[in-house]
Amino acid sequence: MHIDSADALVIGGGPAGLSAALYLARYNRSVIVFDSGHGRSTHHQVNHNYLGFPGGVPTVKIRDLGRNQLAEYEKVKLYEHKVERISGDAVSGFIAHTQEHDYTGRVVVIATGVLDHFPHFHGWEPYVGVSMFWCITCDGYESRGKNILVVGHTNDSASEAMQLHSLTDRIQLLTNSQTFEITETFQRRLANASIPVIHDKIESVEGENGQMTAVLTKGGLRLEVERLFSVQGATPETFLGENLGVMRNERGYIIIDTDQQTNVPGVLAAGDITYLHQHQVTAAVHEGAQAGSAANYFLYPPELKDD
Helix, strand or coil: CCEEEEEEEEECCCHHHHHHHHHHHHCCCCEEEECCCCCHHHCCCEECCCCCCCCCEEHHHHHHHHHHHHCCCCCEEEECCCCCEEEEECCCEEEEECCCCEEEEEEEEECCCEEECCCCCCCCHHHECCCEECCHHHHCHHHCCCCEEEECCCHHHHHHHHHHCCCCCCEEEECCCCCCCCCHHHHHHHHHCCCCEECCCEEEEEEECCEEEEEEECCCCEEECCEEEECCCEEECCHHHHCCCCCECCCCCECCCCCCECCCCCEEECCHHHCCCCCCHHHHHHHHHHHHHHHHHHHCCHHHCCC
16 A cells, blocks of 8 residues: 655645645645545635735635645645544554555644534535625625525524624524524524524525525525525534544534644644634634644654753
């Protein structure tokens, strides 16, 4: 079996992973980056929160710019492979196992992000990032004065609906679930804000080119919609850390210290998978940079460390 090796293995080709790889490259470390081509930064949304990009920048462009930047460093290799398992430790070395090859490294940065639970209806994917979102911080401002449908059946969805109320008075909440977990307290708050709550499920959506115009429910309702905010949760993609013994919090996110280090020596984590800074591209880039710098320091021999 073919085996390739590097100082560092970076799992994930989004902003966090690319940032970690860049910092490691700047320390003249050899890096292998694995990008499966999935994740939030592959959607169609425009990021308006990243300083230095007037008018916003598509997240896919951030990925492209990052990959082009890494191409300037001969010690960085990027493979469009999915890592199925990681084994080993910091003493004997880590091994990233893919379907065809194994890759070895002395440190690992896990930046695999989360899997969002968007409403699934026929043809749902083109709407993500165009008129279907998950983040009020990222996409709320552009939703001012529009017809907004918040989708979710918990207090979190009720809370986001009320937060969006500062941007528009045309808001409805659709549970899209058989269960109804919004407490009476939050139901009263929604009623006081004149936000209707509809306990029904999505049947289909009307729209084109990613812009929805209406949601049709299984109960026969037609809801005019310009923006849909999904508050159905997300699952952190932490499976690669599980067999290494990486600790997670009660919500399933990887626990890290201020240097992005996990409880396992030589294993770091960055980006949405840590839930440290509320899932922002700017935070992912910061965490990746921190992880890359900490990984480089971990690789120094004892005589070069000040601790």
